[in-house]
Amino acid sequence: MFTNLKITYKFPVVMICFALLSALITAFIAFTIAKNEMTNSAEEKLSSLLESRATALNTYFSVIEKDLFFHAQSPLVISAIEQFSQAWTALEKDQTQQLQNTYIRMNPFSNEQKSAFHKADNASLYNQYHADFHPTFTNLVSTREFHDLFLFNTQGELIYTVKKEEDFATNLITGRWNKTELSRLIQVINAQPNTSKHLFADFSPYEPSNNAPASFIASPVFDKSRRYIGIIAFQMPIIPLNRVMQVTAGMGETGETYVVGPDLLMRSDSRFFLGQSILKTRVDTISVHRALAGESGNARIEDYRGISVFSSFAPIDFLGTRWAIIAEIDTDEILTPVYTMNRFLILSGAIIAIVIFFLGYLLAADISLPIVAMTKMMTQLSRNDLSVNISVSERKDEVGKMAKAMEVFKNNAIERELLQTKLNHMAHHDTLTGLPTREYVGKQMRDHLRALQAKENKLVVIFADLDNFKNINDTLGHQAGDQLLKEVTVRLSDAIRDEDVIARVGGDEFLIILPHVNDLSAVKHIAHKMIDSLAINFVLQGKICEIGISLGIAVAPDDGTDEAMLINKADKAMYLAKHRGKNNFVFANELNLTAKESSHTN
Numbered sequence: 001m002f003t004n005l006k007i008t009y010k011f012p013v014v015m016i017c018f019a020l021l022s023a024l025i026t027a028f029i030a031f032t033i034a035k036n037e038m039t040n041s042a043e044e045k046l047s048s049l050l051e052s053r054a055t056a057l058n059t060y061f062s063v064i065e066k067d068l069f070f071h072a073q074s075p076l077v078i079s080a081i082e083q084f085s086q087a088w089t090a091l092e093k094d095q096t097q098q099l100q101n102t103y104i105r106m107n108p109f110s111n112e113q114k115s116a117f118h119k120a121d122n123a124s125l126y127n128q129y130h131a132d133f134h135p136t137f138t139n140l141v142s143t144r145e146f147h148d149l150f151l152f153n154t155q156g157e158l159i160y161t162v163k164k165e166e167d168f169a170t171n172l173i174t175g176r177w178n179k180t181e182l183s184r185l186i187q188v189i190n191a192q193p194n195t196s197k198h199l200f201a202d203f204s205p206y207e208p209s210n211n212a213p214a215s216f217i218a219s220p221v222f223d224k225s226r227r228y229i230g231i232i233a234f235q236m237p238i239i240p241l242n243r244v245m246q247v248t249a250g251m252g253e254t255g256e257t258y259v260v261g262p263d264l265l266m267r268s269d270s271r272f273f274l275g276q277s278i279l280k281t282r283v284d285t286i287s288v289h290r291a292l293a294g295e296s297g298n299a300r301i302e303d304y305r306g307i308s309v310f311s312s313f314a315p316i317d318f319l320g321t322r323w324a325i326i327a328e329i330d331t332d333e334i335l336t337p338v339y340t341m342n343r344f345l346i347l348s349g350a351i352i353a354i355v356i357f358f359l360g361y362l363l364a365a366d367i368s369l370p371i372v373a374m375t376k377m378m379t380q381l382s383r384n385d386l387s388v389n390i391s392v393s394e395r396k397d398e399v400g401k402m403a404k405a406m407e408v409f410k411n412n413a414i415e416r417e418l419l420q421t422k423l424n425h426m427a428h429h430d431t432l433t434g435l436p437t438r439e440y441v442g443k444q445m446r447d448h449l450r451a452l453q454a455k456e457n458k459l460v461v462i463f464a465d466l467d468n469f470k471n472i473n474d475t476l477g478h479q480a481g482d483q484l485l486k487e488v489t490v491r492l493s494d495a496i497r498d499e500d501v502i503a504r505v506g507g508d509e510f511l512i513i514l515p516h517v518n519d520l521s522a523v524k525h526i527a528h529k530m531i532d533s534l535a536i537n538f539v540l541q542g543k544i545c546e547i548g549i550s551l552g553i554a555v556a557p558d559d560g561t562d563e564a565m566l567i568n569k570a571d572k573a574m575y576l577a578k579h580r581g582k583n584n585f586v587f588a589n590e591l592n593l594t595a596k597e598s599s600h601t602n
Contacts, residue, residue, distance in 0.1 A: 039310070042334040043298040046312035049250060050327040053257045054316055056244045057325065061318045064217060064236065067144060068198055072219040072232050074532060080133045081151050081221055081230040084159040087126035095157070099126065099169035107164065114164040115141075130160075136525065137162050147214065148235040154228060156186050167208035180206060185218045186231060193220040193228040200319035203267055203279055206235075213238065213278040217319070238278060242269050254309075254330035259316065259323045260288045267323055272305065283326070287313035291324030303328055310334055430504040432482055433489040441503035441511055445563050448515045452557055459556040460514035460523050463570035464492070464530070467548035467582040469508040472540070480540045484547070491533040492549075496526055511567065520555065527551050527585040548583030550574050559588045 071077050088095055102120045109116045115138050119131035141149050141162045151160040156173030170176060172183040173190065181201035188199055198219045206214035218233035245257050245268040256271040260283045270277040283304040290297065296314040303309045308331040316325045429436055436444075448459045466488065473481035485508065492502055492510065501513040512530075517523060531549055538545045552574030554566045569588035577586040 038334055038338055042310045042329065043312065045250070046255075046310060046327045046329060047298065049255075049257065050312045050314055050325060053245060053247070053327065054314055054325050057241075057259070057316060058318075060240060060244055064144075064234065065198055065319070068217055068219050068232070068234060070536075071140075072221050073536075075535065076133075076136065076528075076532070077151070077221060077232055078223055078229070080129075080137075080160065081153065081232075082223065083129045084126070084133075084151060085153045085230065087124070087129050088153065088157060088159050090125045096169045096171075096175075100166075102127070103130075103164045104166070104168065115162050117164070133160070134162070135521070139525065144234075145237045145240050146234045147209070147237050150182070150218075150231075150233040150235070152186055152231040152233070154190065154230055156183075156190060159230075165208040177208060180204075180208075181214075182206070182216045182218075182233065182235075185216055185233065189218060189220050189231055193222075198319055200321055202261055202321050205279065209235070213276075238269075241267070245269075246271060252329055252333055254333045255328065257325065257327045258283075259325050260292075261323055262292055262321075264288060270304075285311070287311040287326055287328075288324045291315045291326065292322060294322075300331065308332075433485055433504050435489055435510075436501060436503040438503055438505040438511065441501050441505075441513055442563060444501050445513050445566075448513065449556060449561055449563065451515075452561065456518075457515075458517045458520075458558070459566075460517050460520075461554045461556070461566045461570045462512040462514065462527070462530075462585075463552040463554075463567065463574045464510040464512060465550050465574050465578070466508040466534075467550055467578070469547055472545050472547065473508075476541055476543070476545075484538055484540055484545065487538055488534065488547070492530055495529040495533045500526075511570075517555075523553060523555075524585075527553065531583060531585070550577040550582050551585035552577060552588065553585055554588040 091098055102122065103117060104114065106120070107114050107117045115134075118134050120127050137149050137160075140146075148161055148163040148165070150158055152172070153159050155171065157171045158167055158169060161168045167177050167182075172178060172180070172186050177183055181204050185199045185201050189197070198217060201216040201218075203213045203215045205211040215236045216233050217236060218231055220228055221230050221232050223229050241259075245259060247257075248255070248271065251257070258270060258277075259267040261267050264282050264284050265279050266277045266281045266283060268278065270281060273281070281304060285303060286301050287299055290299075291313040292315065294315050298310070298312050301309060301311050303311070309328040310331060312327045314325055316323050429440070445459070445461065452459055469481065469484070472484060485504075489502075489504070492512075496502060496512060497514070499515060503511045503513075505511045514523060514526065530551065534547055534549050538547065552570040552572065554560070554570040554573065556566055559569050560566050569591065572591055573586040573588045576591060577584050580586065
């Protein structure tokens, strides 16, 4: 039938016949099922997004709870409560008036900057302790984005806060703020202290914070003899919660996720309101009620704006408080593609014959184009451009076979690149801990030393050696020793800054590089964090193991600008730290002082 028809016309004729038939069938089927498919897809997407946000929110809560657990047991907090309690008692009377006058009324900084006031001019014991502890707690609040940190004694007296609001130095059990949710937490803990009990107070207006929405998490604190000495509490922030819930990626133009409390008020801000929604916007919908009842699912409802939406919901529980987590998107946004497709199918039916005819004609005229494309791809591959897309590899003819061969070649080249990358990583990283090697960190160190010439900041080199590691390794075996090194690596990595570099340079020796240091007090803080990070015992093969860490610290350019010299001084300082009793740190400039003391002694 088409034997004598030129290929230039044969392709268009055949294609137009099949295309018209296919278009008619497809249009009928597509319009019939599109609405259901779009609805199901929207619900699945919302459920997936909801699960993702719930996971992120649970992770956020878990991190806060772990922070509280850690700090409730930390020697720093224990010491702070003991010393602030002692200082409070030493004031004898009118503690509230004295401390509020000093740190609030006479504070030289503005209300928003009161935490910048570290030490007053008076010589009181409280003022001395405040100067010691306040910088560390201020840094903790800033780093973790908490609104505030509170320390209470056993009588419910708020003996320390970072922000110094109106509740500072008051008694939250008997005083002015005894009706607040924070007071309720303090009273519950005081009534029955328990080391495993962390209590959470849901968002409510907190008058000392200008009636801003505030939630709290608190835990009792015990000294080394397990005696109840006070309470630590965090005023949880709003910004990180919004950061988790207001991720708009994948949510389209009208999608949002938010959380609602048992009072049906929002616990995160709405995407659609410029102002704050927390404790202001009421969400009385079926989705919220079902989620607060413990159910999970999907529904098509009217949201808090009175707009029809697809809604996915689930409960989320934290320390005895249940919230509803909701993901929603406007119905119009989901179904608009269906209506658009309907109009498109009607229009396409009228013009499809013309379009297919010309497409077929172009296909016949340009049959050689794939060959040209293949040539360009081969040229790119010859230049080691592995990003080239083998776009014709699905063809079944000879061109398709050539493309498949090229794809194999490309995949082999990619595997070689990946293998080379892996080998390079193995060459510069320790196989046990995954930390960089001495050579790698040495290069980093040299780069930073060169940069010091043009900048005023310092480079800090810390040489670290584990205390008691050899005894554990010899007693429990190398496998336990290796596991201990891995856990130590994780804790030390968490103790340093993101820009710092830590390397394993020996069996139980580590080298840490701290660039861009402006204040050596920050170095001391990091050193304390590293020591504190190993203060919590390790459990290996069912046995509790205690280790410490001795740190030697050299500072460039003060202690030199040569890589080997700095490492050598840090190493000697580390041994001096071990000589002084281990599990502490020594700066390299103390080596000269020690040498002078030794010469005077001789």
